[in-house]
Amino acid sequence: MPRLPTPPIPKVLQPKPKRPGQNGNGNEHGSGKVSPAEAAQEAGVTVVDWIDERTSLSGGLRWLMFRKVPHGNWFYTLGSATLFAFLSQTITGVFLAMYYRPDATGGAYESMRYIVDDAFLGQFVRGMHKWGASVMVILIFLHMGRTFFFGAYKYPREMTWIIGVVLLILTLAMSFTGYLLPFDDRAYWATIVGVNINGTAPFLGPYISDFLRAGPEFGATTLSRFYAIHMLLVPGLIIALISVHLYLVAKLGITAPPWTKPDEEPELDVAEV
Amino acid sequence: MNQAEKEAYLREYSILKNEGKPFFPYAVAKDSAMAVIVLLVIIFLSLMFGAELGPKADPTTTTYVPRPDWYFFFLFEVLRVIKPPVWTQLATIGVPTVCMVLLFLLPFYDRSPERRIERRPVALTAGILTIMAMAYLTYSGANAGSISVVALKAPSNLTPSETATFNAGKLVMGQSGCLACHRLGDSGNSAGVGPNLARVGLYLKPAAIASTLKNPTPPMPSFRSIAQQYPTKFKDLVTFLSDLQ
Numbered sequence: 001m002p003r004l005p006t007p008p009i010p011k012v013l014q015p016k017p018k019r020p021g022q023n024g025n026g027n028e029h030g031s032g033k034v035s036p037a038e039a040a041q042e043a044g045v046t047v048v049d050w051i052d053e054r055t056s057l058s059g060g061l062r063w064l065m066f067r068k069v070p071h072g073n074w075f076y077t078l079g080s081a082t083l084f085a086f087l088s089q090t091i092t093g094v095f096l097a098m099y100y101r102p103d104a105t106g107g108a109y110e111s112m113r114y115i116v117d118d119a120f121l122g123q124f125v126r127g128m129h130k131w132g133a134s135v136m137v138i139l140i141f142l143h144m145g146r147t148f149f150f151g152a153y154k155y156p157r158e159m160t161w162i163i164g165v166v167l168l169i170l171t172l173a174m175s176f177t178g179y180l181l182p183f184d185d186r187a188y189w190a191t192i193v194g195v196n197i198n199g200t201a202p203f204l205g206p207y208i209s210d211f212l213r214a215g216p217e218f219g220a221t222t223l224s225r226f227y228a229i230h231m232l233l234v235p236g237l238i239i240a241l242i243s244v245h246l247y248l249v250a251k252l253g254i255t256a257p258p259w260t261k262p263d264e265e266p267e268l269d270v271a272e273v
Numbered sequence: 274m275n276q277a278e279k280e281a282y283l284r285e286y287s288i289l290k291n292e293g294k295p296f297f298p299y300a301v302a303k304d305s306a307m308a309v310i311v312l313l314v315i316i317f318l319s320l321m322f323g324a325e326l327g328p329k330a331d332p333t334t335t336t337y338v339p340r341p342d343w344y345f346f347f348l349f350e351v352l353r354v355i356k357p358p359v360w361t362q363l364a365t366i367g368v369p370t371v372c373m374v375l376l377f378l379l380p381f382y383d384r385s386p387e388r389r390i391e392r393r394p395v396a397l398t399a400g401i402l403t404i405m406a407m408a409y410l411t412y413s414g415a416n417a418g419s420i421s422v423v424a425l426k427a428p429s430n431l432t433p434s435e436t437a438t439f440n441a442g443k444l445v446m447g448q449s450g451c452l453a454c455h456r457l458g459d460s461g462n463s464a465g466v467g468p469n470l471a472r473v474g475l476y477l478k479p480a481a482i483a484s485t486l487k488n489p490t491p492p493m494p495s496f497r498s499i500a501q502q503y504p505t506k507f508k509d510l511v512t513f514l515s516d517l518q
Contacts, residue, residue, distance in 0.1 A: 010298070013298065064296070065295070065296055065297035065301075066295045066296065066297060067295065067296055068290050068291060068292075068293045068294065068295055068296070069290065069293045069294065069295070069296050069299075069300050070286075070289040070290050070292070070293040071289075071292070071293050071294070072300070074303070074307070076300075076303075077303050077304050077306075077307035078307075080304040080307065080308065081304075081307045081308060081310075081311050084304075084307070084308040084311050084312070085311055085315070088311070088312060088315060109326075109329040109330065112326055113326065116324070116326050123323060123324065124319055124320070126324045127318070127319030127320070127322070127323045127324040128315050128316065128319040129324075130319075130324040131315055131318035131319050131322065131324075132315045133342075134318070134342070134343070134344065135311060135314060135315050135318070137344045138344075139311070145400070145404070148379075148396070148400055149390045149396075149397075149400060150388065150390070151387070151388030151389070151390070151393065151396075152388075153379055153380045153383075154274070154380060154383070154384075154386070154388060155274050155279055155282065155380075155386075156279075156283070157380075158380035158381070161379065161380050162377060162380070165373070165376050165377050168376075169373065172344075172345075175342060175344065175345075176345075179341070179342060182326055182327075183329065183330045184326055184327035184328060184329060184330055185327050185328055185329070185330055185331060186327050186340070187327075187330060188330030188331075188332065189330075189450060190340060190341050190342075192494045193341075193453075193492065193494065194341065196491045196492035196493070196494055197352070197365045197366075197491075197492045199491045199492065200361060200362050200365045200366060200491050200492050201362070201365070201366040202362065202366070205366070205491075209491075217495075218332070253286065253290055255286075255388075256286065256289040256290075256293075258388035258389045258390070259389055260289060261285075262285055262288035262289055262292065263288075263292060
């Protein structure tokens with residue numbers, strides 16, 4: 001079976017070739033014994049082989065990890081930083097959800113009190129979730145600014161841009177629905193005004209407001225509706241769209257900074273003409 | 274971009290890509306460093322500023338003036354800047370929708386192959402103007418004053434008991450957050466999201482004021498719950514408003 005070429009990783013990280021006296025299976029010394037380290041390595045290879053035989057993932061993964069990307073600069077890390085902020089929001093959000101009760105009639109605010117006052121590291125995790133939202137919004141705008149000023153939304157990456165705009169809207173929707181959940185005065189009144197502003201939209205406005213409030217008035221089910229949107233609907237959409245966004249980024253490749261030019265003209269392959 | 278420009282771009286890009294370095298470990302290392310910075314910033318903000326939990330939501334006697342999270346300030350401010358009430362719909366829905374549509378369709382109306390920002394004067398101007406507008410709106414939205422206190426003296430022609438009612442109503446008005454949208458004397462929102470209330474008593478009879486408070490025109494929230502749970506406070510508020518002449 002033909003072997004794939006060694007990935008172009010730096011010399012330090014490449015496995016060193018064995019010295020003549022150190023043959024892997026120890027046959028040189030005639031003992032035939034394998035050391036525990038070698039056995040473990042062999043077991044790992046077997047497991048990976050077993051999975052790869054059934055999924056054929058290794059080729060794709062090799063392509064994904066060792067594909068070449070143009071020389072960039074630090075602005076090119078803003079997208080992955082946004083993704084990381086989203087991951088942080090997911091993890092802190094899961095921990096908050098373990099204690100939070102979406103019960104407007106008594107429970108939501110009390111469970112928040114419990115998180116902030118009593119739960120182990122509760123206030124810290126809530127702070128991370130709250131400030132993580134701000135950080136994510138800032139990063140998403142910076143990432144969008146980079147894309148705009150570098151002209152990275154142009155052919156062939158128009159789809160990536162459009163999905164990115166949807167992700168921006170969904171992120172703002174997350175922040176809007178999440179704002180109500182602590183159920184303190186700030187949360188309640190900001191949400192009332194927000195929903196009423198939605199309601200002024202022509203045609204659809206009143207329906208959107210009724211949908212968000214779960215009725216014509218702000219009631220007991222409003223909170224659980226916001227909770228479901230914040231916890232299930234929007235995050236699901238965001239994860240799905242991030243996957244498409246990343247697929248397109250990997251498939252099309254990240255842009256080179258617009259001021260870079262290739263070093264030399266490509267050699268024309270005359271032989272094939 | 275026409276076909277030739279597309280092909281030229283793809284050819285140039287494939288060369289630049291070939292001159293680049295593999296994603297792993299070079300790009301991954303940079304991304305990881307950035308991820309660590311992001312995490313440290315979030316942890317720092319959490320430890321430094323925490324997350325205070327205000328008093329429990331009270332639909333009736335809130336002393337709270339509705340304010341969104343800071344990154345919605347620019348939207349909030351658009352609402353205050355666009356003054357005439359007939360334009361309210363434009364402010365609340367029109368401007369954000371137009372911005373979103375423009376953002377969506379960007380790759381379709383900007384079709385030039387040029388990517389260097391210094392050679393895209395229109396894009397550069399539009400981008401800088403957008404950033405400046407958003408920064409300005411966020412800044413002025415953040416500095417909109419506290420609006421839970423009505424600075425207004427009772428008219429001198431009121432009897433002492435009427436003055437007491439006037440002051441009680443004034444307090445209710447401040448606490449109910451009316452001044453987030455309305456202007457009254459030297460207090461409140463000068464942008465005219467809601468109408469100026471300085472002479473509301475001339476135009477509306479007390480009954481009309483009461484019914485407007487209960488069944489307002491959006492985006493004004495309904496204050497029906499005050500009427501139901503604290504009838505005296507509601508009456509004070511209505512009397513106070515009808516005294517404004």
